[in-house]
Amino acid sequence: xxxxxxxxxxxxxxxxxxxxxxxxxxxxxxxxxxxxxxxxxxxxxxxxxxxxxxxxxxxxxxxxxxxxxxxxxxxxxxxxxxxxxxxxxxxxxxxxxxxxxxxxxxxxxxxxxxxxxxxxxxxxxxxxxxxxxxxxxxxxxxxxxxxxxxxxxxxxxxxxxxxxxxxxxxxxxxxxxxxxxxxxxxxxxxxxxxxxxxxxxxxxxxxxxxxxxxxxxxxxxxxxxxxxxxxxxxxxxxxxxxxxxxxxxxxxxxxxxxxxxxxxxxxxxxxxxxxxxxxxxxxxxxxxxxxxxxxxxxxxxxxxxxxxxxxxxxxxxxxxxxxxxxxxxxxxxxxxxxxxxxxxxxxxxxxxxxxxxxxxxxxxxxxxxxxxxxxxxxxxxxxxxxxxxxxxxxxxxxxxxxxxxxxxxxxxxxxxxxxxxxxxxxxxxxxxxxxxxxxxxxxxx
Amino acid sequence: xxxxxxxxxxxxxxxxxxxxxxxxxxxxxxxxxxxxxxxxxxxxxxxxxxxxxxxxxxxxxxxxxxxxxxxxxxxxxxxxxxxxxxxxxxxxxxxxxxxxxxxxxxxxxxxxxxxxxxxxxxxxxxxxxxxxxxxxxxxxxxxxxxxxxxxxxxxxxxxxxxxxxxxxxxxxxxxxxxxxxxxxxxxxxxxxxxxxxxxxxxxxxxxxxxxxxxxxxxxxxxxxxxxxxxxxxxxxxxxxxxxxx
Numbered sequence: 055x056x057x058x059x060x061x062x063x064x065x066x067x068x069x070x071x072x073x074x075x076x077x078x079x080x081x082x083x084x085x086x087x088x089x090x091x092x093x094x095x096x097x098x099x100x101x102x103x104x105x106x107x108x109x110x111x112x113x114x115x116x117x118x119x120x121x122x123x124x125x126x127x128x129x130x131x132x133x134x135x136x137x138x139x140x141x142x143x144x145x146x147x148x149x150x151x152x153x154x155x156x157x158x159x160x161x162x163x164x165x166x167x168x169x170x171x172x173x174x175x176x177x178x179x180x181x182x183x184x185x186x187x188x189x190x191x192x193x194x195x196x197x198x199x200x201x202x203x204x205x206x207x208x209x210x211x212x213x214x215x216x217x218x219x220x221x222x223x224x225x226x227x228x229x230x231x232x233x234x235x236x237x238x239x240x241x242x243x244x245x246x247x248x249x250x251x252x253x254x255x256x257x258x259x260x261x262x263x264x265x266x267x268x269x270x271x272x273x274x275x276x277x278x279x280x281x282x283x284x285x286x287x288x289x290x291x292x293x294x295x296x297x298x299x300x301x302x303x304x305x306x307x308x309x310x311x312x313x314x315x316x317x318x319x320x321x322x323x324x325x326x327x328x329x330x331x332x333x334x335x336x337x338x339x340x341x342x343x344x345x346x347x348x349x350x351x352x353x354x355x356x357x358x359x360x361x362x363x364x365x366x367x368x369x370x371x372x373x374x375x376x377x378x379x380x381x382x383x384x385x386x387x388x389x390x391x392x393x394x395x396x397x398x399x400x401x402x403x404x405x406x407x408x409x410x411x412x413x414x415x416x417x418x419x420x421x422x423x424x425x426x427x428x429x430x431x432x433x434x435x436x437x438x439x440x441x442x443x444x445x446x447x448x449x450x451x452x453x454x455x456x457x458x459x460x461x462x463x464x465x466x467x468x469x470x471x472x473x474x475x476x477x478x479x480x481x482x483x484x485x486x487x488x489x490x491x492x493x494x495x496x497x498x499x
Numbered sequence: 500x501x502x503x504x505x506x507x508x509x510x511x512x513x514x515x516x517x518x519x520x521x522x523x524x525x526x527x528x529x530x531x532x533x534x535x536x537x538x539x540x541x542x543x544x545x546x547x548x549x550x551x552x553x554x555x556x557x558x559x560x561x562x563x564x565x566x567x568x569x570x571x572x573x574x575x576x577x578x579x580x581x582x583x584x585x586x587x588x589x590x591x592x593x594x595x596x597x598x599x600x601x602x603x604x605x606x607x608x609x610x611x612x613x614x615x616x617x618x619x620x621x622x623x624x625x626x627x628x629x630x631x632x633x634x635x636x637x638x639x640x641x642x643x644x645x646x647x648x649x650x651x652x653x654x655x656x657x658x659x660x661x662x663x664x665x666x667x668x669x670x671x672x673x674x675x676x677x678x679x680x681x682x683x684x685x686x687x688x689x690x691x692x693x694x695x696x697x698x699x700x701x702x703x704x705x706x707x708x709x710x711x712x713x714x715x716x717x718x719x720x721x722x723x724x725x726x727x728x729x730x731x732x733x734x735x736x737x738x739x740x741x742x743x744x
Contacts, residue, residue, distance in 0.1 A: 090583060091598055091602065100630075108627070407613060411628075413572060413605050414605075414624065415600020415601065418596075494567050494573050498563075
């Protein structure tokens with residue numbers, strides 16, 4: 055009976071105390087036993103910095119053990135960060151090769167305006183000496199003026215016979231260009247030669263054929279000096295080109311010198327200026343080309359220049375990433391298990407210490423957090439090391455390959471954070487186990 | 500017939516002097532078997548502030564179980580344990596931890612010092628949990644180490660000290676937070692006669708300062724230093740005699 059009364063007294067005393075202090079939840083353990091201990095001023099309580107110090111003081115005391123714990127995380131995070139780094143670097147490298155052609159082509163054409171009738175007309179024109187004008191710009195490697203030459207009702211044939219009963223066939227396109235065209239579009243001749251500046255200057259009746267146009271016309275060699283007849287007028291075939299890296303339409307075309315087109319086909323204006331530039335000079339050449347061509351009215355020309363970004367690169371990167379991410383994830387899982395194992399071992403080894411701390415007044419929560427923080431710090435350490443090693447690996451490998459190393463800084467930071475998260479996850483179970491240690495059993499012996 | 504000292508430093512926050520510092524009433528502690536073991540059987544013990552009590556008995560007699568209950572490391576299966584008249588059975592785990600931190604000091608047979616921390620850091624540690632004002636902690640640790648005669652050993656690791664010195668570090672750690680009672684479990688069990696003497700003299704000094712001491716031992720020499728001797732045998736307690744204070 056006495057005991058019951060006492061208990062109630064104690065309880066009511068505590069409730070009264072907590073009502074003074076504020077909400078019951080906010081009470082800390084130190085304040086909770088008014089009859090036995092007085093509340094500790096906030097500044098003197100066990101706080102986070104104390105926890106951090108207690109948790110980290112002994113981390114380095116056994117270097118061998120620390121290394122063993124770190125290895126898993128270092129490898130896991132290292133693999134992940136290196137994966138991203140290699141993927142980004144490789145993707146950039148691949149995209150660079152794929153994009154090399156695209157990134158080195160600038161096309162200038164007269165701007166178009168819509169008429170009231172719905173047709174579009176060119177608002178400006180490219181000067182005939184466009185090639186000389188742009189070749190002076192930094193970054194321009196070669197340039198060619200190109201024009202589509204209308205055929206009208208004329209036909210392009212390999213024989214001079216006009217057979218009215220022959221079935222209508224699609225005509226190859228007739229294109230006029232300055233002699234540097236093949237150089238600009240990186241075309242290669244399969245046979246013969248390209249017309250040169252002499253043919254251009256004289257307006258000679260010569261042509262070169264795109265591979266498909268040549269096939270259609272039945273011309274596959276030039277040593278027999280074949281001709282094609284355009285509107286019945288013979289043109290000597292100088293060569294056949296087989297491969298272009300841009301403007302694939304040229305393969306279906308019969309290409310004649312620009313001057314010849316002006317003289318023979320009454321070409322009025324050039325259609326576009328095709329420029330090959332050095333890698334990376336796209337934006338600059340794009341800005342300057344129109345001014346160099348028509349200083350008085352650069353807005354009458356439209357310039358299509360490559361930009362810096364590359365969608366292709368991103369796609370390639372995404373494909374490479376997925377494969378390596380899975381691998382990195384597996385390694386990291388092994389790393390987490392490693393931390394969990396070693397932390398568990400540490401907990402078992404330090405049972406006397408845990409018992410001592412509990413006897414000295416540490417709460418279960420403080421013990422759990424001590425091991426948790428230790429595990430997080432080890433994870434963070436592993437993450438930092440792993441990320442650093444991975445960055446070095448990517449840079450080293452790229453240097454050896456003469457590639458441009460690319461590692462998103464956020465991936466390195468994320469790697470370190472992921473290491474800490476690994477520590478958090480891995481430390482959870484051992485920390486709970488540590489908190490459950492009974493001081494009585496821990497201190498025995 | 501216990502002697503009640505009126506040292507204001509160690510006098511607990513009780514309203515009347517008649518309330519004992521520690522009190523066990525009909526305490527039984529049984530460990531589920533099989534076979535079930537009753538380590539304590541209906542034990543009654545009253546310890547007043549300032550008492551120096553030794554608990555003697557053969558091994559397996561329940562000495563350590565009693566010390567664990569007195570130190571709030573264990574709970575009675577039956578019966579009640581009061582500190583300053585407050586029933587401890589209703590305290591939560593955290594509340595018991597707080598009472599341990601601030602009212603109870605422990606000294607163990609095997610010292611339980613942290614081998615990778617210096618003597619100074621070992622003595623600093625309990626103040627983390629007991630909430631000694633931060634500004635006072637270092638001075639308090641140094642002062643306590645001086646008190647046990649180890650001020651020249653502050654930066655040493657425990658492994659480099661003799662057994663007696665280690666136990667004195669443990670005593671310093673136990674009293675640095677100024678607890679109400681010091682519980683010592685075979686404090687001289689790992690020491691030879693000379694070093695045992697050092698530790699016992701230290702206990703005498705602490706006793707003279709008014710600290711309440713409860714010492715578990717099977718050593719008659721140690722037991723005789725106490726004012727009161729309590730014999731425990733097969734879980735039952737008998738008061739041997741009361742020495743004149």
